[in-house]
Amino acid sequence: MPEGLVYVDGEFVKPNEAKISVFDHGLLYGDGVFEGIRFYNGRIFKLGEHVDRLFASAEKIGLPIPMTKEEFATAVLRTTSKSGLKDGYLRPLVTRGAGDLGLDPRKSKRSSVVIICSTINLYGNKHELGLKAIVASVRRTPPSSLNPNIKSLNYLNNILAKSEANLKGADEAIILDIDGYVAEASADNIFAVKGGVVYTPPTTTNLVGITRGTILELAKGHYETRVERFRVDFLLKADEVFITGTGGEVAPVVELDDQKIGTGVPGPITKDLQKRYFELVRSTGVPIPPSGNNGH
Ligand code: PXG
Numbered sequence: 001m002p003e004g005l006v007y008v009d010g011e012f013v014k015p016n017e018a019k020i021s022v023f024d025h026g027l028l029y030g031d032g033v034f035e036g037i038r039f040y041n042g043r044i045f046k047l048g049e050h051v052d053r054l055f056a057s058a059e060k061i062g063l064p065i066p067m068t069k070e071e072f073a074t075a076v077l078r079t080t081s082k083s084g085l086k087d088g089y090l091r092p093l094v095t096r097g098a099g100d101l102g103l104d105p106r107k108s109k110r111s112s113v114v115i116i117c118s119t120i121n122l123y124g125n126k127h128e129l130g131l132k133a134i135v136a137s138v139r140r141t142p143p144s145s146l147n148p149n150i151k152s153l154n155y156l157n158n159i160l161a162k163s164e165a166n167l168k169g170a171d172e173a174i175i176l177d178i179d180g181y182v183a184e185a186s187a188d189n190i191f192a193v194k195g196g197v198v199y200t201p202p203t204t205t206n207l208v209g210i211t212r213g214t215i216l217e218l219a220k221g222h223y224e225t226r227v228e229r230f231r232v233d234f235l236l237k238a239d240e241v242f243i244t245g246t247g248g249e250v251a252p253v254v255e256l257d258d259q260k261i262g263t264g265v266p267g268p269i270t271k272d273l274q275k276r277y278f279e280l281v282r283s284t285g286v287p288i289p290p291s292g293n294n295g296h
Pocket of ligand 1: 035036037091184185186187188207208209211212244245246247248
């Protein structure tokens with residue numbers, strides 16, 4: 001069982017005791033939204049931005065959250081505090097809640113709020129060595145079918161891409177949009193470096209990643225940045241490629257479809273941004289209150 005603590009509709013429970021109904025429409029239909037947040041050194045990184053994005057996702061699917069943003073942030077802080085963990089991963093989710101069968105959301109009378117506080121390890125030592133990626137054969141669901149900024153509980157498109165990477169012995173999948181431009185990785189945004197310029201696609205077909213925003217900020221004043229569309233051939237000719245996400249942090253991509261990117265090892269600009277990202281996440285964020293002092 002994973003370590004940590006789970007908040008379920010106002011109760012704090014151990015991970016192996018945390019339960020939701022099999023009639024929850026989050027399970028039955030993927031009707032719900034989530035966030036992935038990290039905390040480092042006793043501080044929750046970008047907590048406010050994640051809570052804002054969770055509420056924005058919920059609003060886009062007409063999902064009521066029975067708490068204010070402030071109450072939600074407090075619940076996240078309390079769960080983390082009570083878990084005793086100083087470094088880890090938070091997975092808040094809001095589901096449509098239990099309701100009769102049938103996908104009509106009105107069948108669920110009350111949303112469920114779950115906040116998992118645990119740990120996550122996505123790429124092991126690959127942050128130093130670099131990842132191998134493939135270009136997935138499945139395309140990203142187009143924005144006309146599903147707004148990519150709804151961080152919903154329905155990740156099958158991304159899971160199919162990730163499974164294809166697994167089958168081919170790669171670590172990650174790069175997903176193209178419906179027009180063949182590079183969109184993102186399975187749960188990360190993507191960057192390319194060429195001639196000292198840092199490129200990333202616009203967020204029309206992918207998630208407005210909080211890590212992506214942080215990297216664009218960190219690059220400012222150090223490197224020229226360009227937000228523009230590009231295709232796979234641009235990645236193959238790039239000097240460096242890396243992906244960014246709360247879970248994956250900043251991870252170099254050194255191989256794509258069995259071809260080396262640049263020199264085949266993590267490049268200097270990726271390493272510089274990675275270093276400054278790790279310094280930032282370890283020194284900023286909302287402090288987790290001491291557990292005796294949080295009203296519980
Ligand atoms: N694209 C997609 C499709 C994502 O799901 C990102 C980009 C990066 O966004 P952030 O804001 O994290 O920089 C994501 C993020 C998990 C997990 O539990 C998933 C994400 C983040 C953290 C953990 O697998 N997705």
